[in-house]
Amino acid sequence: MEERPKKRIFIGLLVLTCLILFCLIFLLWYVPLVGLKNIHASLPLIFSVALGAVVFLMVAGGLLLIFTILRGRDIFFSHKLRGLVAKVLFPFMILMGRLVGVSKEKVQQSFIELNNHLVRSNDHRTQPKNLLVLLPHCIQDFDCQIKITGNIKNCKGCGKCEIKSLIELSDEYHIKIAVATGGTLARRIIVENRPEVIVAVACELDLTTGIQDAYPIPVIGILNERPFGPCMNTKVDIQKVKGAILDFLGSRV
Ligand code: SF4
Numbered sequence: 001m002e003e004r005p006k007k008r009i010f011i012g013l014l015v016l017t018c019l020i021l022f023c024l025i026f027l028l029w030y031v032p033l034v035g036l037k038n039i040h041a042s043l044p045l046i047f048s049v050a051l052g053a054v055v056f057l058m059v060a061g062g063l064l065l066i067f068t069i070l071r072g073r074d075i076f077f078s079h080k081l082r083g084l085v086a087k088v089l090f091p092f093m094i095l096m097g098r099l100v101g102v103s104k105e106k107v108q109q110s111f112i113e114l115n116n117h118l119v120r121s122n123d124h125r126t127q128p129k130n131l132l133v134l135l136p137h138c139i140q141d142f143d144c145q146i147k148i149t150g151n152i153k154n155c156k157g158c159g160k161c162e163i164k165s166l167i168e169l170s171d172e173y174h175i176k177i178a179v180a181t182g183g184t185l186a187r188r189i190i191v192e193n194r195p196e197v198i199v200a201v202a203c204e205l206d207l208t209t210g211i212q213d214a215y216p217i218p219v220i221g222i223l224n225e226r227p228f229g230p231c232m233n234t235k236v237d238i239q240k241v242k243g244a245i246l247d248f249l250g251s252r253v
Pocket residue numbers: 140141144145146148155156157158159160161162163164
């Protein structure tokens with residue numbers, strides 16, 4: 001049975017990081033305090049206020065993130081929180097995960113889950129023409145000779161792989177769909193199509209880098225399934241893709 005990625009792994013690592021940072025900040029505050037007093041009488045106060053502001057921002061950001069997750073809806077700044085999580089916190093969480101024995105894959109899954117939650121919290125409704133579904137090449141049947149990168153509609157619809165169903169989904173909702181062989185092509189597809197929102201299917205590594213690279217474009221990431229190992233004849237739950245599409249299209253369909 002597929003294990004559901006947990007947002008709480010990321011939150012737990014975040015809380016642990018905050019505790020360690022608080023200890024470091026305390027030391028940073030306490031140790032030079034005596035020396036600063038010798039330079040100027042008011043320096044300890046200025047220093048304390050500056051560090052206090054850093055601690056306040058950390059606590060406020062952490063609480064906002066946790067409340068947004070618990071409430072499941074945007075409180076405020078959730079699009080900024082998404083950027084903070086993707087660009088700043090995620091690399092720290094990978095490091096922290098390594099220290100406490102949580103695998104990189106688990107932290108990546110947790111990050112994807114958290115990102116999806118924040119994207120959904122923000123109600124990014126859009127028109128079908130602004131939605132792009134981005135797929136990995138490994139989802140195509142390994143023995144299929146048809147070239148679908150460049151134009152996925154070259155698919156003959158034989159049904160040996162899920163490309164057929166995914167094209168049908170894109171036709172049903174009138175949305176754009178494309179296949180990328182890697183990060184460079186994915187970036188080019190995004191630049192050419194200029195989507196407002198993306199539903200991306202990929203493995204943990206490609207999804208996490210994709211979500212980071214695409215920011216500020218909101219991405220709902222869906223992990224592929226790999227019954228034959230990585231990068232070959234991978235699968236995706238079509239209902240999850242459909243659910244993500246409907247999350248973005250909302251009442252427009
Ligand atoms: S569904 Fe399309 S892409 Fe998949 S094997 Fe058949 S022709 Fe090839």
